[in-house]
Amino acid sequence: MATPLDFLDFVDTNKDRFIQRLAQAVEIPSVSGDPAHRHDVFRMASFLESQLKQYGVETKLVDLGTHTMEGESLKLPPAVLGRIGDDKSKKTILIYGHFDVQPAQLSDGWDFPPFQLTRDEKTGRLYGRGSSDDKGPVLGWVNVLDAHHTLKKPLPVNIRFCFEGMEETGSEGLDEFILAEVKKGKDSWFDGVDAVCISDNYWLNTRTPALTYGLRGISYYKVVVSGPARDLHSGVFGRMVHEPMTDLIALMSKLVDPKGNILIPGVDEMVPPPDEEERKLYRNLDYTLEDVEVSAGAKITLSDDKASILMGRMRSPSLSLHGIEGAFYGAGGKTVIPAKVAGKFSIRLVPPQTPGNVDPLVIKYLQDEFAKLGSKNTINVENMHGGKPWVEDYKHWSYEAAHRATEAVYNQAPDYTREGGSIPVTLTFAEALGVNVLLLPMGRGDDGAHSTNEKLDTSNFIQGTKLLGSYLYEVGAGKKA
Ligand SMILES: NCC(=O)N[C@@H](Cc1c[nH]cn1)C(=O)O
C-alpha cells in the first residue's frame, strides 16, 4: 500500500516541532543505572505517557516493583503501555522501545552538554544522550501518531505499545510482567498481537538502511576482591599485605587476550565455526574497514579482513572489560591501597550460548584462577544481569513489509544484519507471544550510542519517521490471517 502523501508531507513540514520534542526528551536525564537519576526516569515515563495520550492512545503505567542497586532499595520505573485501534480486520503490531539512557557527563569528553539537544546547522546532526538510543526512535513512533491524529487519518493497523525505563540496566521486572500478562489470554494487553517491531539499533554503515534479524545476548559480571578492613597507605603496607587491586588485575588479565580471544575454557569453543556460505554472507554486506574506523574514530580494527570483523560483531561472542569500582582514578598521585575493588566485565553471547550455560564456566574459572594466586584476600563473583541471544526468520511478512517501506523511503534495498548489542526483551516477546519480531533501525552506524557525542542525523529522524509510518502502511496492506 502506498504511504499517503499527506502523511509524508506532514512529517516534512513538522520537522522543527519534532526536533523540539526530541530536545524536551533529551533534557530529562533518565539514566536508569544511576540511583540519583531514578526520579528522572519516572519523569520521562510521564512525559512519554502524556505524549501518547494527547494523540488518542489509551495508556497504562505498570508498576514493576522494586529492586536493589548499589545496596539501595529502589522503585523500578513503570512500563508505559499504550493501545490504539481495535479493528478486527486490521493487523495488530506491538511496538517496543525504551526511554532510559546510558550515563553521560561532560567530563567524559563530550563536546556538548549531553542532556541538551545541540543541532549542528552545517551537518544537521542532533547531539545528545539518547538522541539515537532510544529516544529518537521512540519519538519517531510518537511523530507518526501526531501526524495521524492531527490529519484525522485512521492508522493502517492496530497498535500496542510497550515502553520500558530499565533497558540499559538489564530490563529488570519487565520479563516477569510480560509473562504474567500473556497468561491472562483474552484479557491481556498483548492479546491479538500479530508481530512485534522494535526500533532500537543502528544501520551497519552510514549509507544503507538495515533490517536486523539477530541480537547477541549478554551476561554481565562483577568480581569483587576484598582484603583489608580499610584503605591503606602504600608506604606503610606496600609489600606487607595482599593487595586486592593486584589480585583483581591479575584475574581480569586472564579473561580475554588483546586479539579478542576469550580465555575462559569452553566459551569460544561453544560456537561452531562458519561455513563458506556463511562467510560469503558477511563478505557481501555493504561495509568496509573504513566504516569501522570512522565510527570508532581510530584505525584499530582487530583484523584487515572485513568478513572476520563483521563476524566478530554479529556471530561471535566477545568479552569486554568495563571498569573497576573502588579504584583510585582522580587527579594527582594518591598513594592508596584500595581495600575493596570490583571489576566489571560482560560477555556478548551468540547461539547456542546462554547465561545459563556460560555463567558456571566463568564463575568456576575465576575461582580456580584466584586459588592459583595464593592470596589471602577474598573473592566474590556475581552475575549482575543477563539475556539470551536471538535470531529471527527474516522471510516473514513483517520483514517483507519493512523491505518495501525501506525501498519506498530511501530508494534502496536494506542490508540484512545481525546486531552485536543486546535487547533481552526481544526473545521474551518472540517466545511468550509466539510471533515474529522485527528490528527496524532509525540511526546510523556512526551515531555513537553509549559513547560521547551520541547523535542522530536530522535526516535519519525525519526519514526514519516516514519509514516507521510506511512500515505500518505496508503491514496494513497485507491480509489479516
Ligand atoms: N540499544 C540496545 C542497547 O544498547 N542495549 C544494551 C543493553 C544492556 C545490557 N546490559 C546493559 N545494557 C546493550 O548494551 O546492548
Ligand SMILES: [Zn+2]
Ligand atoms: Zn537501546
Ligand SMILES: [Zn+2]
Ligand atoms: Zn543502549
